[in-house]
Amino acid sequence: MTNRSVGSKNMSDPDLDLGNSKHEIRNSKQCRMxxxxxAKTYDLEDRTLTFAKKVRAFARKLSKxxxxxxxxxxxxxxxxxxxxxxxxxxxxxxxxxxxxxxKIGRKEAKESLYWLRLIDTYDEVEQENERxxxxxxxxxxxxxxxSTLRKSE
Numbered sequence: 001m002t003n004r005s006v007g008s009k010n011m012s013d014p015d016l017d018l019g020n021s022k023h024e025i026r027n028s029k030q031c032r033m034x035x036x037x038x039a040k041t042y043d044l045e046d047r048t049l050t051f052a053k054k055v056r057a058f059a060r061k062l063s064k065x066x067x068x069x070x071x072x073x074x075x076x077x078x079x080x081x082x083x084x085x086x087x088x089x090x091x092x093x094x095x096x097x098x099x100x101x102x103k104i105g106r107k108e109a110k111e112s113l114y115w116l117r118l119i120d121t122y123d124e125v126e127q128e129n130e131r132x133x134x135x136x137x138x139x140x141x142x143x144x145x146x147s148t149l150r151k152s153e
Contacts, residue, residue, distance in 0.1 A: 044144065045090075048083030048105075051137050055079040055112070058130050068119055075115035081108040082141060099152055106145035113138040 056079075059072040082105050089101035116135050121127035 044086055045083060048086055048141065051134070051141065052076075052079045052083055054137075055134060058127070058134060061127060061130075062119060063122060065120065071115050071119050075112060075119065078108045078111040078115060079138075081105075082112065086145075095152065099149065102145050102148050102152065106142055106149065109138050109141040109145060113142070 055075055059076055062068045062072060085101045085105035085108060089098050089105065092098035092101060113135055116131055116138060119131065121131055
Protein backbone atom coordinates (compact mmCIF):
# COMPACT_ATOMS: atom_id res chain seq x y z
CA MET A 1 0.00 0.00 0.00
CA THR A 2 1.43 3.39 -0.95
CA ASN A 3 0.90 6.63 0.89
CA ARG A 4 -0.66 9.39 -1.18
CA SER A 5 0.28 12.93 -0.31
CA VAL A 6 -1.98 15.91 0.03
CA GLY A 7 0.02 19.10 -0.29
CA SER A 8 3.06 18.53 1.86
CA LYS A 9 1.28 16.11 4.21
CA ASN A 10 0.94 12.43 3.63
CA MET A 11 -2.33 10.54 4.14
CA SER A 12 -1.07 8.62 7.18
CA ASP A 13 -0.18 11.85 8.98
CA PRO A 14 -2.22 11.98 12.25
CA ASP A 15 -2.23 15.79 12.14
CA LEU A 16 -4.22 15.75 8.90
CA ASP A 17 -7.86 16.02 10.00
CA LEU A 18 -10.09 14.66 7.27
CA GLY A 19 -13.08 14.37 9.56
CA ASN A 20 -14.66 11.55 11.51
CA SER A 21 -15.83 8.13 10.37
CA LYS A 22 -18.94 9.71 8.85
CA HIS A 23 -16.68 11.71 6.51
CA GLU A 24 -17.48 14.98 8.25
CA ILE A 25 -15.09 17.79 7.46
CA ARG A 26 -14.72 20.33 10.22
CA ASN A 27 -15.16 24.00 9.59
CA SER A 28 -11.69 25.56 9.69
CA LYS A 29 -12.81 27.81 12.55
CA GLN A 30 -13.81 24.81 14.69
CA CYS A 31 -10.32 23.98 15.83
CA ARG A 32 -9.51 22.24 19.07
CA MET A 33 -7.10 24.08 21.30
CA UNK A 34 -4.23 21.64 21.76
CA UNK A 35 -1.04 21.75 23.76
CA UNK A 36 0.98 22.74 20.71
CA UNK A 37 -1.40 25.51 19.62
CA UNK A 38 -1.97 26.95 23.09
CA ALA A 39 0.84 28.61 25.03
CA LYS A 40 -0.42 26.96 28.20
CA THR A 41 0.65 23.40 28.94
CA TYR A 42 -2.86 21.92 28.83
CA ASP A 43 -5.86 22.03 26.56
CA LEU A 44 -9.24 23.55 27.34
CA GLU A 45 -10.91 20.17 27.94
CA ASP A 46 -8.39 19.45 30.69
CA ARG A 47 -8.69 22.96 32.07
CA THR A 48 -12.48 22.81 32.33
CA LEU A 49 -12.29 19.34 33.90
CA THR A 50 -9.76 20.58 36.46
CA PHE A 51 -12.00 23.57 37.24
CA ALA A 52 -15.03 21.30 37.82
CA LYS A 53 -12.97 19.01 40.10
CA LYS A 54 -11.64 21.96 42.11
CA VAL A 55 -15.17 23.31 42.51
CA ARG A 56 -16.29 19.94 43.88
CA ALA A 57 -13.39 19.84 46.34
CA PHE A 58 -14.25 23.41 47.41
CA ALA A 59 -17.93 22.52 47.90
CA ARG A 60 -17.03 19.56 50.14
CA LYS A 61 -15.20 21.90 52.54
CA LEU A 62 -18.05 24.41 52.91
CA SER A 63 -20.20 24.78 55.99
CA LYS A 64 -23.32 22.65 55.61
CA UNK A 65 -25.90 25.40 55.84
CA UNK A 66 -29.11 25.13 53.83
CA UNK A 67 -28.02 28.04 51.61
CA UNK A 68 -24.54 26.62 50.95
CA UNK A 69 -25.95 23.18 50.16
CA UNK A 70 -28.41 24.57 47.61
CA UNK A 71 -25.96 27.09 46.13
CA UNK A 72 -23.27 24.41 46.07
CA UNK A 73 -25.52 22.09 44.05
CA UNK A 74 -26.07 24.84 41.48
CA UNK A 75 -22.35 25.64 41.40
CA UNK A 76 -21.43 22.00 40.84
CA UNK A 77 -23.92 21.66 37.97
CA UNK A 78 -22.78 24.87 36.26
CA UNK A 79 -19.06 24.14 36.64
CA UNK A 80 -19.42 20.66 35.13
CA UNK A 81 -21.51 21.98 32.27
CA UNK A 82 -18.70 24.25 31.06
CA UNK A 83 -16.48 21.35 30.02
CA UNK A 84 -19.29 19.16 28.72
CA UNK A 85 -20.43 21.95 26.41
CA UNK A 86 -16.88 22.51 25.19
CA UNK A 87 -16.59 18.81 24.35
CA UNK A 88 -19.93 18.99 22.54
CA UNK A 89 -18.74 22.08 20.62
CA UNK A 90 -15.69 20.16 19.40
CA UNK A 91 -18.00 17.44 18.09
CA UNK A 92 -20.46 19.89 16.53
CA UNK A 93 -21.96 18.94 13.19
CA UNK A 94 -22.31 22.55 12.03
CA UNK A 95 -20.95 25.99 12.73
CA UNK A 96 -24.31 26.99 14.21
CA UNK A 97 -24.15 24.05 16.66
CA UNK A 98 -20.53 24.92 17.52
CA UNK A 99 -21.41 28.57 18.25
CA UNK A 100 -24.42 27.56 20.37
CA UNK A 101 -22.35 25.17 22.53
CA UNK A 102 -19.63 27.77 23.05
CA LYS A 103 -22.30 30.31 24.06
CA ILE A 104 -23.74 27.83 26.55
CA GLY A 105 -20.25 27.14 27.93
CA ARG A 106 -19.69 30.87 28.41
CA LYS A 107 -23.10 31.20 30.09
CA GLU A 108 -22.28 28.33 32.48
CA ALA A 109 -18.93 29.92 33.36
CA LYS A 110 -20.76 33.15 34.16
CA GLU A 111 -23.30 31.23 36.24
CA SER A 112 -20.47 29.47 38.11
CA LEU A 113 -19.03 32.87 38.96
CA TYR A 114 -22.43 33.97 40.30
CA TRP A 115 -22.78 30.92 42.57
CA LEU A 116 -19.19 31.28 43.78
CA ARG A 117 -19.94 34.86 44.82
CA LEU A 118 -23.13 33.82 46.58
CA ILE A 119 -21.66 31.00 48.69
CA ASP A 120 -20.87 31.96 52.28
CA THR A 121 -17.39 31.02 53.52
CA TYR A 122 -17.96 32.75 56.88
CA ASP A 123 -14.72 34.66 56.31
CA GLU A 124 -12.53 31.58 56.71
CA VAL A 125 -9.27 32.71 55.11
CA GLU A 126 -8.39 29.46 53.33
CA GLN A 127 -11.86 29.00 51.85
CA GLU A 128 -12.06 32.67 50.87
CA ASN A 129 -8.70 32.43 49.06
CA GLU A 130 -9.82 29.27 47.30
CA ARG A 131 -13.05 30.95 46.25
CA UNK A 132 -11.15 33.92 44.79
CA UNK A 133 -8.95 31.56 42.77
CA UNK A 134 -12.05 29.76 41.45
CA UNK A 135 -13.73 33.10 40.65
CA UNK A 136 -10.66 34.13 38.69
CA UNK A 137 -10.62 30.85 36.74
CA UNK A 138 -14.34 31.16 36.01
CA UNK A 139 -13.76 34.69 34.66
CA UNK A 140 -10.86 33.47 32.51
CA UNK A 141 -13.01 30.67 31.08
CA UNK A 142 -15.74 33.23 30.28
CA UNK A 143 -13.16 35.32 28.44
CA UNK A 144 -11.77 32.32 26.53
CA UNK A 145 -15.24 31.27 25.40
CA UNK A 146 -16.06 34.88 24.49
CA SER A 147 -12.90 35.16 22.41
CA THR A 148 -13.70 31.86 20.70
CA LEU A 149 -17.15 33.22 19.82
CA ARG A 150 -15.73 36.40 18.32
CA LYS A 151 -13.25 34.42 16.22
CA SER A 152 -15.88 32.00 14.96
CA GLU A 153 -18.40 34.60 13.77
